[in-house]
Amino acid sequence: MEREPHQDDGQRVDPPCNDGRRTFCKGCIVAMAVGSGSMVGFPLVAFLARPQTLDLNKPLEIPLDRLTPGQAQYVEYRGQQLIVLLAQDQPMVISASCPHLGCNVIWDSGDAVFHCPCHGASFDSAGQVVKGPVSSPLRKVPFEVKDGKVIVSTEV
Amino acid sequence: MRLVQSVVHGVFGWFDQRYNLVPLIEKNVTKKQVPCTLSWAACFGGLSLLTFLVQVFTGMLLLMYYKPDPAQAWDSVTFVKSNVSMGWLVQRIHAVGANLMIVLVFMHMARVAYYKIFRAPRELHWISGVVLALLTTMMAFTGYLLPWTQLSYWGAKVGTEIPGAVPVVGGEIVRWVRRGNGISGETLGFFFAVHIWVLPAVMVGFMLMHFAMIRRTGISRPL
Numbered sequence: 001m002e003r004e005p006h007q008d009d010g011q012r013v014d015p016p017c018n019d020g021r022r023t024f025c026k027g028c029i030v031a032m033a034v035g036s037g038s039m040v041g042f043p044l045v046a047f048l049a050r051p052q053t054l055d056l057n058k059p060l061e062i063p064l065d066r067l068t069p070g071q072a073q074y075v076e077y078r079g080q081q082l083i084v085l086l087a088q089d090q091p092m093v094i095s096a097s098c099p100h101l102g103c104n105v106i107w108d109s110g111d112a113v114f115h116c117p118c119h120g121a122s123f124d125s126a127g128q129v130v131k132g133p134v135s136s137p138l139r140k141v142p143f144e145v146k147d148g149k150v151i152v153s154t155e156v
Numbered sequence: 157m158r159l160v161q162s163v164v165h166g167v168f169g170w171f172d173q174r175y176n177l178v179p180l181i182e183k184n185v186t187k188k189q190v191p192c193t194l195s196w197a198a199c200f201g202g203l204s205l206l207t208f209l210v211q212v213f214t215g216m217l218l219l220m221y222y223k224p225d226p227a228q229a230w231d232s233v234t235f236v237k238s239n240v241s242m243g244w245l246v247q248r249i250h251a252v253g254a255n256l257m258i259v260l261v262f263m264h265m266a267r268v269a270y271y272k273i274f275r276a277p278r279e280l281h282w283i284s285g286v287v288l289a290l291l292t293t294m295m296a297f298t299g300y301l302l303p304w305t306q307l308s309y310w311g312a313k314v315g316t317e318i319p320g321a322v323p324v325v326g327g328e329i330v331r332w333v334r335r336g337n338g339i340s341g342e343t344l345g346f347f348f349a350v351h352i353w354v355l356p357a358v359m360v361g362f363m364l365m366h367f368a369m370i371r372r373t374g375i376s377r378p379l
Contacts (some may be wrong), residue, residue: 030160047217051240132247 036110064145067091072107072114073152077152082141083107083114084150087125091150093141100134114138191377198375200264205363207257211295212356214250222302226341229304254296261289273376281373284366291359297349301344311341312347313318 060077067073067086074096075082081096081104096104103118113130114123121132128137143152172178221240223232236243260300265285268274274282301312315341335342 043245044217046241047246050180051235080197 008067025046059151062089062150064148064150067150070109072109078155082152087112091143091145092126093143093150093152095139095141097139098134099136099139100132105138183329185358190375193378194375195261195378197267200260200267204257204260205258207253208359208363210253211257212248214246214253217246218250219352222348224302224345226304226344229302229344233303254299255331258292258296262290265289271376271378277373278369278376281366281369284362284369288359288362288366291355291362293353295351295359298347298355301339301347302351304344309339312343316343 059077060082062073062075062084064086067084069086069089071086073084077086083094083096083105085092085094085107098105098116098118098121100116100119100121103116105114105116105121105123108115113123114125114127116122116132116134119133121134122130123138124130126137127140129135141152142154143150145151168177187321218236221232221236221243223229233247237247238244268285275351297312301308315332316330319333320326322329331337333343333346334340335346
C-alpha cells in the first residue's frame with residue numbers, strides 16, 4: 001500500500017496516501033449526507049401523503065335506524081351523490097347519476113320509481129330501467145352492513 | 157459507492173461538457189478566496205438567506221392546506237398540526253423559523269453597524285438591507301394573523317393602529333391596511349395575499365440587488 005514517491009525521474013508524483021482512511025472519511029460523509037437527507041426527506045414525504053383522516057377519504061357510514069322504508073336518502077360520498085334506499089327491509093346503495101347523461105335522479109316515493117328530470121328516464125326501486133332513453137340500470141355501489149350501519153368504503 | 161460515483165460523474169459530465177461548469181464552480185464555491193480575517197459572524201447574512209429559503213419551502217407545504225377564510229383558517233391550521241403527518245413539524249418550523257430569521261437579520265445588521273461596513277462604497281448595501289429588514293418584519297406581521305387566533309387577531313388590531321399616529325392621513329392608512337374599519341375577513345385575505353406573494357416577490361428582488369452589489373464591491377475586509 002505505502003509506496004515511496006520516485007523523486008529522481010523529474011516528474012511530480014502524488015505523495016502516498018492512506019486509502020483506508022480516505023475511504024472511511026468518504027463513507028462518513030456519505031452516511032451524514034444520507035442521514036441529513038432523510039431527516040428532511042421523511043417529513044416531506046410524510047407531509048405530502050394523502051391525509052387518511054380527511055372526511056373525503058373516510059368510509060361512508062349510515063345507521064340503519066336512520067333509514068325509513070320506502071324513502072330514499074341522498075348522501076354525498078367522495079364528490080358523488082349516492083342514494084341509500086330501504087326497500088323490502090333490505091338496504092341498497094346506488095349512484096344517483098342517471099346512466100344516460102349524468103343528471104341526478106329523483107325518488108318518487110308514491111310510485112316507488114326514480115325519475116330523471118332531464119330526459120324522462122325512470123327506474124324501479126331496484127334501479128332497473130322502466131322507460132326512457134337509457135339502456136342500463138342505475139349503477140349499484142358495493143356496501144356492507146356492520147354493527148347496524150350501512151358502510152361504503154370502496155372507490156365509486 | 158463506485159456506482160454512485162460513476163452515475164454522478166456521468167450526469168455532471170454531461171452538463172459540464174455543454175456549459176463548462178467546473179471553472180464557474182471553482183471560482184464561486186470550491187476555490188473562492190475570502191479574507192482570512194473574516195470571523196463566523198460574517199455568516200449571519202447567509203444564514204438569514206438560509207432561513208428565508210426554509211420559510212419559503214415550509215410555507216409552500218402549509219399552503220397546501222391553508223384556507224384564507226375567517227370560518228376555516230383556524231380549522232385548517234389545526235388540521236395541519238393534528239391530522240397531517242409531520243404537519244406539526246412543518247408548522248412549527250415555519251413559526252419558529254420566522255422568529256429565528258428576524259434574530260439572524262438583526263445580528264447581521266448589528267455586525268455591519270459595529271464594523272462600519274455601511275460606509276462608502278457600500279451605502280446602498282446598507283439601504284437595501286434595511287429595506288429587507290423592514291420587509292422581513294412585515295412578513296412576520298402578516299403571517300401572524302393567518303392562523304386567526306385571539307392572539308393573532310389582537311396582534312393585527314394593535315399593529316394596524318400604529319400608522320394612525322401619522323397626521324392627517326393616519327386614519328385613512330389604518331382603514332386601507334385593514335381593508336375597512338376593523339379586522340375582518342377582508343383583512344385576512346389581504347394579509348394572506350401580501351404574505352404569500354407580494355412581500356416574497358419584492359424581497360427576492362431586493363435580495364438579488366443586495367447580493368449583486370456585494371459581489372461587485374467584494375466583501376468588506378476587517379483589519
